[in-house]
Amino acid sequence: MSAIEPYLPHTRIAYLSMEIALRSEMHTYSGGLGVLAGDAVRSAADLSLPMVFVTLASRQGYLGQEIDAKGWQIDHADAWEPEDWATPLPDVMAATIEGRDVWVRPWLYEWTSSRGHKVPVILLDTHSDRNDLPDRGITHRLYGGDETYRLKQEIILGIGGEQALRSLGFAIDIYHLNEGHAALLPLALLKREAQTATTGDHDVEAVRRRCVFTTHTPVEVGHDRFDYENVTRILGDFIDADPLKALAGEDRLNMTRLALNLSDYVNGVSARHAETTRSMFPGYRIHAVTNGVHPGQWTHPAFARLFCRISPDWDVQPETLAGAVHLSDDDVWSAHLDAKDELIALVRERTGRHFGHDLPIIGFARRMTGYKRAGMLFSQWDRLTDIFRRHPFQIVMSGKAHPHDEGGRELIHDIVRRAHHAEIPVAFIPGYDLDIAKRIVAGSDIWLNTPQPPLEASGTSGMKAAFNGVLNVSTLDGWWPEGCDEGVTGWGIGPEGDYAEHAQVLYEKLERSILPLYAEDRPGWIRMMRQAIAGIGPVFNTQRMMETYAREAYRLR
Numbered sequence: 001m002s003a004i005e006p007y008l009p010h011t012r013i014a015y016l017s018m019e020i021a022l023r024s025e026m027h028t029y030s031g032g033l034g035v036l037a038g039d040a041v042r043s044a045a046d047l048s049l050p051m052v053f054v055t056l057a058s059r060q061g062y063l064g065q066e067i068d069a070k071g072w073q074i075d076h077a078d079a080w081e082p083e084d085w086a087t088p089l090p091d092v093m094a095a096t097i098e099g100r101d102v103w104v105r106p107w108l109y110e111w112t113s114s115r116g117h118k119v120p121v122i123l124l125d126t127h128s129d130r131n132d133l134p135d136r137g138i139t140h141r142l143y144g145g146d147e148t149y150r151l152k153q154e155i156i157l158g159i160g161g162e163q164a165l166r167s168l169g170f171a172i173d174i175y176h177l178n179e180g181h182a183a184l185l186p187l188a189l190l191k192r193e194a195q196t197a198t199t200g201d202h203d204v205e206a207v208r209r210r211c212v213f214t215t216h217t218p219v220e221v222g223h224d225r226f227d228y229e230n231v232t233r234i235l236g237d238f239i240d241a242d243p244l245k246a247l248a249g250e251d252r253l254n255m256t257r258l259a260l261n262l263s264d265y266v267n268g269v270s271a272r273h274a275e276t277t278r279s280m281f282p283g284y285r286i287h288a289v290t291n292g293v294h295p296g297q298w299t300h301p302a303f304a305r306l307f308c309r310i311s312p313d314w315d316v317q318p319e320t321l322a323g324a325v326h327l328s329d330d331d332v333w334s335a336h337l338d339a340k341d342e343l344i345a346l347v348r349e350r351t352g353r354h355f356g357h358d359l360p361i362i363g364f365a366r367r368m369t370g371y372k373r374a375g376m377l378f379s380q381w382d383r384l385t386d387i388f389r390r391h392p393f394q395i396v397m398s399g400k401a402h403p404h405d406e407g408g409r410e411l412i413h414d415i416v417r418r419a420h421h422a423e424i425p426v427a428f429i430p431g432y433d434l435d436i437a438k439r440i441v442a443g444s445d446i447w448l449n450t451p452q453p454p455l456e457a458s459g460t461s462g463m464k465a466a467f468n469g470v471l472n473v474s475t476l477d478g479w480w481p482e483g484c485d486e487g488v489t490g491w492g493i494g495p496e497g498d499y500a501e502h503a504q505v506l507y508e509k510l511e512r513s514i515l516p517l518y519a520e521d522r523p524g525w526i527r528m529m530r531q532a533i534a535g536i537g538p539v540f541n542t543q544r545m546m547e548t549y550a551r552e553a554y555r556l557r
């Protein structure tokens, strides 16, 4: 019996994502999009949703990061072996690319929830003897290569993903396209409809009823566009050019347009992002489903033990965390110090720097890319030093830059340079991944996020921080306008104003409110920690997010 068989009778929903972060040893993710998809897997298992998840095997990973003596990121492949973690399933003929049949080996990874429920994740791998040499590498490197390489990967994900699910024996009702990368999937459905039905419009309606699309970024480069010449050369006569242009744009194949036109349920990932998306793409009905994080994944064990006293099911029913307001000061602080100890140990092990327990740690970790404005805290160095001398603190940062993102690479260089020379203790931990993220979001005291509005679609690391009583100070963008109660659950910046004004507000809040509260009114600080857990935990979690998708988008209940 094939390992996939137990899942076939009840599975109705397929969720496709270019990246899914399942565990740090499996290098199938680059950042927030993949971590969100991983937390969706975990909550789908908690909720026993009838789902299967599909992604690429990415054997060569996204990028391994080291920092050279001059402080520059050196990046290299970051290989892992699917055979160490997943079970091979029979090969499937996935798609025709440049006239050649391309096969995939689907790997089955099974996620088991804390209560023992399993959810299947299929990893698509073109690394097969059946394929010509160049085709074996299509699924090797996440976000690697050029436009042609990306298009081939998206063909494997969308067209190959649909074919693989069908060949394995799944009977899928609804396909959830997590970001535009999977937008070729509805084209595969359309092609099947055309083979059985008669009229065109009817086909499109039938496909739309089966597709759900979540868009994740208002940043232009986040929306893939492909030259039709390239598309025709690679996909051949898979679909006629005229109907395709009507669905995906006249000039270039725009994956976001395609997904918008072929999905019945479309959403942005926070209220603010849904609004931005409505103005970017007028004429479409765009819902808002704010992202979340998986409580069990991101809560430090010391806090998890405390939360068990509120409810033994706090992790699967995080709304119970509203009761966190009743936790005692001593319990909250000692759980926090456990998490902080581990972060201090990690900083020492990875950077050689000795951080202390008594000073607050400001944490900042995420993909290093321009709109996240990682350098804002350092933008007026004298001002920061001045604040430091009165209210000392420590800074820990981590994050990778895409190899083509010069701005991101410069940011890392600047941070590492500061880390070497500063009077202020600054540590940069190389190789940001799920494990490092867990330690930083739990062990910091203050979680900093300074994206440029309205470019942060949601952001999730601040939610992870809140589950550990770490207080957010962030631009009011993405999820934060929904989570921020000023001075109660954290602090907000903007969203109006330019870079310099945001930096000004950040320095003022650090100097006048945040650092003095930490140093001079510890009970007041701990009260805010409790309020952050109780105010943010019950809402910004993937149980609530997946229940919303199940009800509104999958029409399951």
Ligand SMILES: *Cc1c(COP(=O)(O)O)cnc(C)c1O
Binding pocket: 030, 031, 032, 033, 035, 365, 366, 367, 432, 433, 434, 437, 438, 449, 458, 459, 460, 461, 462, 464
């Ligand atoms: C949560 C997470 C992110 C997303 O961080 P944001 O601040 O939401 O951009 C990125 N990478 C890793 C490894 C994470 O765990």
